[in-house]
Amino acid sequence: MSLIIRLPHSHASVHAEPMETNSLAPGLYIVATPIGNLGDMTRRAIDVLGAVSVIACEDTRVTGKLLSHLGIRKPMRRYDDHADASARDGLLELMRSEPVALVSDAGTPLISDPGYRLVRAARAEGIAVTSLPGPSAVITALTLAGLPTDRFMFAGFLPAKEKARADTLAELAAVPATLVFYDTGPRLADTLDAMAVHLPGREIAVARELTKLFEECRSGSAADLADHYRSHPPKGEIVVLAGPPQAPEAPDEDTVETALREALTRLPPSQAAKEVARAFGLDRKDLYARALSLP
Structure with missing residues (x-):
């Protein structure tokens, strides 16, 4: 059995109905889940979660709520940052003969x-790995921020x-690209203060409550944003983006000649x-x- 999703017109609940389907082949199925709006759960993701034998997840309580919402009952195994090799080996053994889903919170x-590590081990052992695309806070924030992508x-x-934090920003400062970070409400102002120092002159964007009713993407200087969020402490998960470094203005001829003459001494x-070229x-x-x- 698998499931058909009926997408809501708003942020209302998702309803699913069973559908006859062929059973899934053994292997690992990487399934993206919503980052806020349950209407973003894809039909394919629901079908797979309804057909696998076991779901590996970060927190069984969080995933359990999603499965209950979808009307799916499946065994879950906790697989998070603290999972040891035995937990990984147990999942690998299972996916040799049965389909196993991997989800995050x-x-x-x-x-x-x-x-x-689980994906790497599965590939090394010749176990089929299938990834189902879906919600991602990184990509969603990039599409909202209006920064180069x-x-x-x-x-x-x-x-x-x-x-x-300062060392990391200093290391990344020269990267010619838009930088994307995850952050939390209690740390956001400190992050923005550090960006004002180590990423000066960059356009910064803060995206929060993504896909939810009060979704926000605010842009400006790091200093101005730090002041705003210090006065209006945010909650929830946050994405912070820093635009790429600006190309330096070409020096005038007199400046170059002066530097060259000095170097020649x-x-x-x-x-x-x-030296002057560098x-x-x-x-x-x-x-x-x-x-x-x-x-």
Whole structure:
């Protein structure tokens, strides 16, 4: 048996009815679940959850509520960050002969959630792995923020400690892409304060309550957003995005010549050209020719 979903017109509950279908082949099925609006549960996801033998999940209480809402009763096994090798081995043994689903508490499994070791082990043993696309807070936030999406980097949660957070942002500052992070309400203002220091001049967006009734995506400078959320403490899960670094303005000719002349007082022409090229992002060969022509 599997299930057919009837999508609601609002955030109301999802109703499902049984449907005759062929049984699933053995293997691992990665199933995305809603991040807020239950209407985002796909028909295929419901069909698979209704047909597998076991559902591996982060928290059986959270997944149990979703299954109850969908009218599905299936055995669940907890598989989270604290799962040991024996838990993984037990799931691998089961999926050799039966279909097993992997879900997270919300969204697409493995995206800042446990599970990659299970997928890696299944692939290594030749067990079929099938991924069902669906809700993802990262992608949803990117589509709302209005920041460049041709290149982006998801970096999960920033460290909670100030120095580690600063070190991570400093490491990522030069990445020529939109940066995407997960965050929580109590830490958001501190995160934005750190971004103001280590990602200066970037456009920042904060997306929260995604797919829910009070969905919000607020953009601005890190400092302004920090002030706002310090005055209006948010709740729930949050996505913070930082636009890519801006290309530096091209230096004027006088500035380049002054730097080149200064470098030539310390270095031979080839080394002086190399130093100035690195400092201003200019062509080293052109600068070398210019150094040789200076009186």
